[in-house]
Amino acid sequence: MSRRSRLSRWVLAGYCVYLILPLYWLLTLALRSNADIAGVFELVPSNPTLANFAEILTNPVWYQGFVNSISYVLLNTLISVSVALPAAYVFSRYRFLGDRQLFFWLLTNRMAPPAVFLLPFFQLYSSIGLFDTPLAVALAHCLFTVPLSVWILEGFMSGVPTEIDDMARIDGHSFWFFFTRIFLPINRSAIGVTVFFCFMFSWVELLLARTLTGSEAKPIVVVMTRTVSASGMDWGVLAAASVFTVLPGILVVWFVRQHLVKGFALGRV
């Protein structure tokens, strides 16, 4: 093996360690007691404990937080993708009055920081009784995820030749058949990438999720704040909760990984 390739292997290995270290550290913190964490520096926990994970799994407040978060994230992803698919198709296939402006306007929604919308959303949802429901957070997140989805999907769909549409029509297929059985499967990768981005935005967003919920639909990111108190920080439980919050992201990546790789490779994101 040449010296150069050996060097590149070392660099690669170093980079992997660099990426994995925070995750490894999170996991070791989750396996240690608070006294242990604050007391000694250890690379490998000498007295590992599952008490922190037990707290998360047995306390209804904790797992309810996960359930709440997952429900609004799924709701948001579903709404965003199902609204963005037809919209992106129209933008990719039709020219109509103001189409470019409308398309750009969608993007401008992404330019405003979420904090700008806090008060209007809060008042709106309170007045129609949606405050403190997963739907409120899902809809609020749609303001950001729908434009994003339309942009991602439009890019992919424009890359699909219009001849395919024509061929389907000539073959006598209905539009619905063409769209669901021919067009969507072609854009599988695009949908995978879109789902990934919607999920990730909604999962990690704190500001809107915190403001639009009280006690019923409280997301996990808010529940995590209870580890900070006037008697110090509950590092172990916080780390255990963080480990659990990483899992859904890993699961999403796992399920859409094939599409994701293709999607990213096409360079449309």
Place this chain on the structure above:
Amino acid sequence: MQLAQWVGSINRSVILVAAVLGLGACGESNEAAKTAAQADVDYAANAAQWIDAEFQPSTLSRDQQLEEMAWFTQAAAPYRGMTINVVSETLTTHQYESETLAQAFFAVTGIRVNHDLIQEGDVIEKLQTQMQSGENIFDAYVNDSDLIGTHSRYGYVVALSDFMAAEGADVTSPTLDLDDFIGLSFTTGPDGKVYQLPDQQFANLYWFRHDWFSDPQLKQRFEQRYGYPLGVPVNWSAYEDIAEFFSVHVGEIDGQKVYGHMDYGKKDPSLGWRFTDAWLSMAGAGDKGIPNGLPVDEWGIRVEQCRPVGSSITRGGAANAPAAVYALQKYIDWLKAYAPEQAPGMTFSEAGPVPAQGQIAQQIFWYTTFTADMIKPDLPVVNADGSPKWRMAPSPHGPYWEEGMKLGYQDTGSWTLLSSTPLERRKAAWLYAQFVTAKTVSLKKTLVGLTPFRDSDIRSQAMTDMAPKLGGLVEFYRSPARTAWTPTGTNVPDYPKLAQLWWANVANAVSGQVTAQAAMDSLATQQDRVLARLQRHGALGDCGPALNEERDAQYWLDQPGAPKPALANEKPQGQTVDYETLLASWVRAAGEQAGAQMD
């Protein structure tokens, strides 16, 4: 492509989305069915069961407990089947309420309570959102009494004195015994009305390693070097000497590096508490007066009648007066010279558990909320028999401090009701607030959370029995000295807006970007700017700010009281007191006080 076909498919998508939206709205619980099921519940039997299984010990007899619970059952009858939402910060005490007392309340009254626990900052944020929007988010909040000046001025908070006398009379417990709450003066506004009901209370005290302070060899070395005995420091000079003694001259005990001081200094909002939680009053920056200095308090804010008139020295305030600058400078000097190397990079939460690791000899600014974590077995600061190697004692005071001034921080998390909460829900929440502070449950709650708030509990036999394990907590609360520890008072008209100015300015001084004097000047100017804005806004009523005209600083320094002119010698002779002598004097004074009350 056929447009009609396309529109048709879009329609189908819309229906799909609408169906998804509809799903979200199906979460309503069937309250009516629950109410019907509750009609047959034997609340008296439930109460008896809870009293026997959980609410022991108590300062009430079993019959008195049953009677008190029977009142709750009867008063709650109109609200049975309701579900209310209340919120508090995360503390062991509130955890106990959320997990145990909320269940007991449901068993005794039939009212379901979601007692939410979130970070203190988030509680304030929800409270502010509700105050400003008028939308009911929570039916009651446990909020620190530091906000009393804010609550009593803005008019969003229900004055409990009025509520108990009028619309809340039928849900106010006859056994509430308001005078028994030791923090009641903290939750009383300048108008004499009670705005909040104390729920838990903790103090900021001096913490030290009693075992090292009793070591004859160390005692001898200290006395030889400094000319007075090693003991609980009475003034900051002694604290500084002891800090230097352990960090510089002792250096190591049993092969382990030791430090004479612990603190924190990271640029973080928690750095603000290090100052607004009465640090300036310990130095002696404010005026005499309990619970807070009048006319100038420990935030350096001067009031006339109840109107804040300024915090700069040029307006009669003391936020940038010599005593305040001295307080900041000493904090920085000690942090850099005597605390562990990592301390300046730590936040409140990170620094809190450090003394429990066994390398710290003393800490001038220590919260009693850490007590429970400091008495766990196997810690380096706990003896084999479970007794602590450490003690807590009154905080030492700076050279500007005078007799009759507050000497430290004590805070009471208190039930706060907002006028934007619908009356029925507010009444149900008020019942819960009284339940978790009722004498039937309060002693047990105190033993669990170690945040005593009722005088009767503090004087109970159960607390006497527990005292040896708590390192002086019980003795402090029983002592008459306790009244010199108080929270932020009524001089501060808008706690959230003013509190956020502190940490950034302090951090600039810690990092050395500006001098202590410049940091406090900037802070005082910013505070005055906020006060001026509140004055222009005019929403704070008769006790809103009305700034003094600026005039020469010397004018105000020449007046009696704060702002006080600089002392020629800011490090007088160090003074210490023997811990056991101090304890004995407390016990004696407490006895005399009890005797006087009986007369």
